[in-house]
Amino acid sequence: MVTTNKTFPESASPKTILVTGASGQLGVELVYNLRQKYGSNQVLATDIGENTLLKEKGPFEWLDVLDKKRLSELISHYQIVEIYHLAAILSANGEKNISLAWRLNMNGLLNVLETARELQVQRVFWPSTIAVFGPDAPRKNTPQDVPLHPTTVYGISKVAGEHWCAYYNRRFGVDVRSIRYPGLIGYRSQPGGGTTDYAVDLFYSAIKGKPFVSPVDRNTRLPMMYMDDAVKAAYDIMNADSDQIRIRTGYNVGAMSFTPKELADAVKQIIPSFEIQYVPDERDQIAANWPDSLDDSAAREDWGWNPKFGLEFMVSDIIANLSDVFSSSREN
Numbered sequence: 001m002v003t004t005n006k007t008f009p010e011s012a013s014p015k016t017i018l019v020t021g022a023s024g025q026l027g028v029e030l031v032y033n034l035r036q037k038y039g040s041n042q043v044l045a046t047d048i049g050e051n052t053l054l055k056e057k058g059p060f061e062w063l064d065v066l067d068k069k070r071l072s073e074l075i076s077h078y079q080i081v082e083i084y085h086l087a088a089i090l091s092a093n094g095e096k097n098i099s100l101a102w103r104l105n106m107n108g109l110l111n112v113l114e115t116a117r118e119l120q121v122q123r124v125f126w127p128s129t130i131a132v133f134g135p136d137a138p139r140k141n142t143p144q145d146v147p148l149h150p151t152t153v154y155g156i157s158k159v160a161g162e163h164w165c166a167y168y169n170r171r172f173g174v175d176v177r178s179i180r181y182p183g184l185i186g187y188r189s190q191p192g193g194g195t196t197d198y199a200v201d202l203f204y205s206a207i208k209g210k211p212f213v214s215p216v217d218r219n220t221r222l223p224m225m226y227m228d229d230a231v232k233a234a235y236d237i238m239n240a241d242s243d244q245i246r247i248r249t250g251y252n253v254g255a256m257s258f259t260p261k262e263l264a265d266a267v268k269q270i271i272p273s274f275e276i277q278y279v280p281d282e283r284d285q286i287a288a289n290w291p292d293s294l295d296d297s298a299a300r301e302d303w304g305w306n307p308k309f310g311l312e313f314m315v316s317d318i319i320a321n322l323s324d325v326f327s328s329s330r331e332n
């Protein structure tokens with residue numbers, strides 16, 4: 001039985017959205033922006049972990065994406081027409097529990113695709129990742145179409161997931177859309193165990209006045225994206241006409257690329273006392289097999305992908321916003 005959240009209207013509007021994994025790094029930002037766009041009550045945030053901010057500002061339901069029955073009940077009850085399926089275990093954490101990572105990433109997606117088919121949900125967004133690429137893919141300007149030989153369970157699950165998305169689209173007409181995100185950098189929530197999350201951790205150390213030990217080597221270059229661009233990419237692909245989406249596996253999307261040293265240098269421009277050391281661990285080995293930049297011309301041509309933010313803006317924006325957060329928490 002579904003417990004109705006009081007803030008949600010009895011009659012749902014035609015654009016009622018469900019977000020899974022909403023308490024995570026991307027989910028918090030996506031839900032915030034979708035609620036700004038469509039109205040707080042139109043966007044149902046779900047997760048197995050609570051987020052007070054999400055709960056206070058709109059409907060929130062507990063949902064384990066491995067529980068297909070509850071997923072169906074929520075979709076029917078709230079008359080959901082679009083799903084953003086974000087719940088997953090990311091690269092570094094996936095290596096610590098490979099069977100859970102496989103089960104969650106695969107069965108969660110299959111539950112969402114199958115329920116979308118059964119209940120005729122209009123559109124599904126599911127993020128893929130640069131972890132689909134392996135050491136044999138060209139590292140610079142990695143093309144859209146290359147052999148995918150991932151080295152992590154996370155990457156394997158995302159390659160398989162891309163093919164399941166294409167299959168459900170081809171066989172059942174499920175309008176599922178996917179992009180291969182690079183490392184995402186935001187400040188509204190703590191990162192959830194990805195390899196590129198070092199960049200987010202670095203900002204938290206810098207703001208707290210603490211030295212940072214980078215698990216990724218100083219010259220390991222990776223493609224990255226500011227969270228505002230990540231939200232825009234999801235929104236843009238979901239709002240393109242269906243015939244614009246020619247690729248039903250996952251689109252490459254790029255924004256910027258940098259090394260830990262370049263990021264640290266940019267932070268030092270604003271916080272000169274910031275200190276960094278490099279002690280590469282297994283995350284550097286994962287990163288060594290990933291692209292350092294992406295050819296995203298297909299996304300640009302098909303649905304108008306056009307990132308807005310570069311390194312300099314991102315660094316100053318995050319430091320300004322995080323400084324506000326920390327100074328107001330010290331005052332309270």
Ligand SMILES: NC(=O)c1ccc[n+]([C@@H]2O[C@H](COP(=O)([O-])OP(=O)(O)OC[C@H]3O[C@@H](n4cnc5c(N)ncnc54)[C@H](O)[C@@H]3O)[C@@H](O)[C@H]2O)c1
Nearest residue numbers: 021023024025026049064065086087088129181183184192
């Ligand atoms: N963060 C990145 O750099 C990045 C890059 C590429 C792709 N992505 C993709 O974006 C999506 C979101 O990533 P994120 O960074 O927000 O991850 P995150 O780890 O911060 O958040 C994942 C969320 O999923 C939830 N979750 C875990 N198990 C669940 C379950 N059984 N049922 C429901 N929810 C569950 C967690 O509680 C968490 O809130 C993922 O699919 C990820 O693969 C992220």
